[in-house]
Amino acid sequence: MSERCLEIGLLLYPGAQLAAVHGLGDLFTVANRMAAGQGRKGLPRLRVSHWQADEAGCVRRVFDSLPQGDGAPQVVILPPCLDDDAEQPLADCYRDWLREQHRGGVLLASVCVGAFALAEAGLLDGRTVTTHWALAAQMAARFPLVQVLPERMVIDDGDLITAGGLMAWTDLGLALVTRLLGPTIAAETARFLVVDLNRESQRHFSSFAPSLDHGDAAVLAVQRWLQGEGGAEASLADMAARAGLGERTFLRRFRSATGMKPTEYCQQLRVTKARELLEFTRQSIEQVAWQVGYGDSGAFRKVFTRLVGLSPGDYRRRFGTAAR
Incomplete structure (x- = not known):
């Protein structure tokens, strides 16, 4: 056969x-x-x-x-x-x-x-x-x-x-x-x-690559400011004021330009910075959470795991390059 x-x-x-x-x-x-x-x-x-x-x-x-x-x-x-x-x-x-x-x-x-x-x-x-x-x-x-x-x-x-x-x-x-x-x-x-x-x-x-070619100058100015701040401690009122817009108008234009809510955008920036710290430093997870703007390390762990698919500890064990 x-x-x-x-x-x-x-x-x-x-x-x-x-x-x-x-x-x-x-x-x-x-x-x-x-x-x-x-x-x-x-x-x-x-x-x-x-x-x-x-x-x-x-x-x-x-x-x-x-x-x-x-x-x-x-x-x-x-x-x-x-x-x-x-x-x-x-x-x-x-x-x-x-x-x-x-x-x-x-x-x-x-x-x-x-x-x-x-x-x-x-x-x-x-x-x-x-x-x-x-x-x-x-x-x-x-x-x-x-x-x-x-x-x-x-x-x-x-x-x-x-x-x-x-x-x-x-x-x-x-x-x-x-x-x-x-x-x-x-x-x-x-x-x-x-x-x-x-x-x-x-x-x-993956890595966070925000849209910067949307043509909204006011939103772009806020994005650049957030990038410099790492997304930490940025309230809606602060972002709207920097854009020179009312909060409701800013929310609408930011989401239209970036496809994300400002809170989601800031979370991505914070997690991106946290990934760098976990990869290249020996700071504790609590220190990393505080440095990227989370006073509650438990909240940081939940956000990080949801966005990255690994817990901060698992991420460091897999991708960390700092001397042990």
């Missing part, structure tokens, strides 16, 4: 990160090895192929780990991209091919910028997705029918799976192994590759 295979296609669109392409191929090779070592009957062998548009604009298979095989992919992955123009629209042939694959029942998956291609093809409308945390705002603005959750590492929406930042290809690969070969093989694959299984959040990798 011939071996049952399940083909995973990797789309080599312009600028696709080859490290992720080849890394995913290696991950699926290891998964096949783990499955064979288990001696479990009925598991398919994962076959990896690469797909790329030719000069005529036809998307074709250009590599196959089992070249004697036939058929079509059951999964197609859009890898991340490192090019400066990574968010430029894909050629029509790629978008048309993705729509055709989806109509045919193929599971589509993306990492980082790859989600933009799925959105351009109209496949993410009404869906909840993730992408690199630094691109979330841009994606939400370009594709208002898509709900973007940048804090999530992987979102499995059945026929569509999206993964977060550049290295989230490992998370996507393991999620696919879990679905296709089962959680035991996925756990053994992760253990062999020495990578974490089931990472849920990318919030603790």
